Structures are given as structure tokens and as C-alpha cells.
Amino acid sequence: MSATRWQVPVTALRRAVGARQREERTGTLGELRVVETRVPADAVTSVEVVLSAVVGGIEVVGTVGSTWRGVCRRCLRPIGGSIVAPVRELYRPGGGDDDTYPLGGDQLDLEPLARDALLLGLPLAPLCREDCRGLCPRCGAELADGPCACGPEPADARWAALDGLRSDPGAGGLPPPVGNG
Ligand SMILES: [Zn+2]
Ligand SMILES: [Zn+2]
Structure with missing residues (x-):
């Protein structure tokens, strides 16, 4: 996987408040795990977003999609599914706190946004079926x-x-x- 797969050139966008730029990227992110539920290392993640130049940064709105694997919390059967996590985040110079992502130079890095969105979107206590009897x-x-x-x-x-x-x-x-x- 290319290290630049998730990098979006934004030089022109940053010069024009109000401008928009659509981006679609796919690739792997490495394993993302929360307890027993994980996005496997080889899962293909897709990021479909619109970047908007706003005063003080770039707003990124769209979805992050991937697949997850885990075990049913009642019967422990291996199960899996898909995630489509909505995102609406702000990148700004000096960012990188709880509310924003850092924006430095002429590239915007979608990878941390994708990872965070998937980690938040993972089902923590999945069931193989709603009425699983365990x-x-x-x-x-x-x-x-x-x-x-x-x-x-x-x-x-x-x-x-x-x-x-x-x-x-x-x-x-x-x-x-x-x-x-
Ligand atoms: Zn079950
Ligand atoms: Zn028994």
C-alpha cells in the first residue's frame, strides 16, 4: 500500500474559500481492533468525501466504508458485516486536538479520519442474529x-x-x- 494513498493535494482548494473538491480513495489501513471486533488488515476501506474550503481550514464530509469481523456476543460464533460511517470533520493548521485534524502544507491526510471513523463505527457487542439464544x-x-x-x-x-x-x-x-x- 502506498503511503500517499490517503493524501489529497489541497493547494488550490485552500486558496478559494467556498470551493469544493470530491475525493474517492480506497485502500487498506492495517488492522483496527476494539476488543473482539476488528477491521481486518486486508479489508478494503473506501473513503468518499467532499472537501470544502472554509475560513480557517477544510471541512471534510462524506462516508468511510469497510468490513468488520468479530464474534457474536451470545454464542461466540464468528460473524462479520459492513460499516458505513458518516464523517463531518474539520482540518485546520495547528489542528489535531479532539475536534479537528491537522492541516499542514499542501496535502490533507484522510487516513486518520478514516481510522477514527471505522473505530467509532465498529459494533462493540454484535449478535449473529437479533434473537440469538446463545x-x-x-x-x-x-x-x-x-x-x-x-x-x-x-x-x-x-x-x-x-x-x-x-x-x-x-x-x-x-x-x-x-x-x-
Ligand atoms: Zn449468536
Ligand atoms: Zn446444555
């Missing part, structure tokens, strides 16, 4: 494949034990009422 907590079977051999949920056993306590007079609670005779 894994049996006891045997680890995928419940999407049907009930496992473990029988009723453990919760049932706990409630049954409580019911047993309630109906057992020797297990505490108030003594039986005594008449005033």
Missing part, C-alpha cells in the same frame, strides 16, 4: 441448534428450592398464629 451455560451447546440435553434452566431448580422453603414450617418465618382464647 450458549447453554452448563454444557456450552449452541441453543440455536435446538435444546441441549441439560433439561430445564437452572433458574427453575432455584425457584423450586424456594418453594420448598416456603412450604416447610421448620424453615423459619412467622410461627403459626395463636388464638387469644
Whole structure:
């Protein structure tokens, strides 16, 4: 991958407030990972933006698209999908703080914008499907494949034990009422 793939020449644009310049770039960014979810190192990322010369800098508006891979948070099945992250950011000389990106010389670097947009766009707790039933907590079977051999949920056993306590007079609670005779 070329180091200049994400560099946009902006000399002319910077001289004309109000001017616009459309840019489309594609390439790889290296792996971007948040916990178990990642943009793989070989994923092709596309940046489609319009650069607008504004007073004090260049505004970049558009989308960053790529693909992600991860695991379902319930059943741990490997899954993946696409990301299309909207961007609206300001580049300005001396920038590079939380709100802006740096603009130096005659090149605008789209790479940090693309990386940030994808990191923000990664699903942190993805599901293979909305109603994924996850894994049996006891045997680890995928419940999407049907009930496992473990029988009723453990919760049932706990409630049954409580019911047993309630109906057992020797297990505490108030003594039986005594008449005033
Ligand atoms: Zn799942
Ligand atoms: Zn089970």
C-alpha cells in the first residue's frame, strides 16, 4: 500500500474559500481492533468525501466504508458485516486536538479520519442474529441448534428450592398464629 494513498493535494482548494473538491480513495489501513471486533488488515476501506474550503481550514464530509469481523456476543460464533460511517470533520493548521485534524502544507491526510471513523463505527457487542439464544451455560451447546440435553434452566431448580422453603414450617418465618382464647 502506498503511503500517499490517503493524501489529497489541497493547494488550490485552500486558496478559494467556498470551493469544493470530491475525493474517492480506497485502500487498506492495517488492522483496527476494539476488543473482539476488528477491521481486518486486508479489508478494503473506501473513503468518499467532499472537501470544502472554509475560513480557517477544510471541512471534510462524506462516508468511510469497510468490513468488520468479530464474534457474536451470545454464542461466540464468528460473524462479520459492513460499516458505513458518516464523517463531518474539520482540518485546520495547528489542528489535531479532539475536534479537528491537522492541516499542514499542501496535502490533507484522510487516513486518520478514516481510522477514527471505522473505530467509532465498529459494533462493540454484535449478535449473529437479533434473537440469538446463545450458549447453554452448563454444557456450552449452541441453543440455536435446538435444546441441549441439560433439561430445564437452572433458574427453575432455584425457584423450586424456594418453594420448598416456603412450604416447610421448620424453615423459619412467622410461627403459626395463636388464638387469644
Ligand atoms: Zn449468536
Ligand atoms: Zn446444555
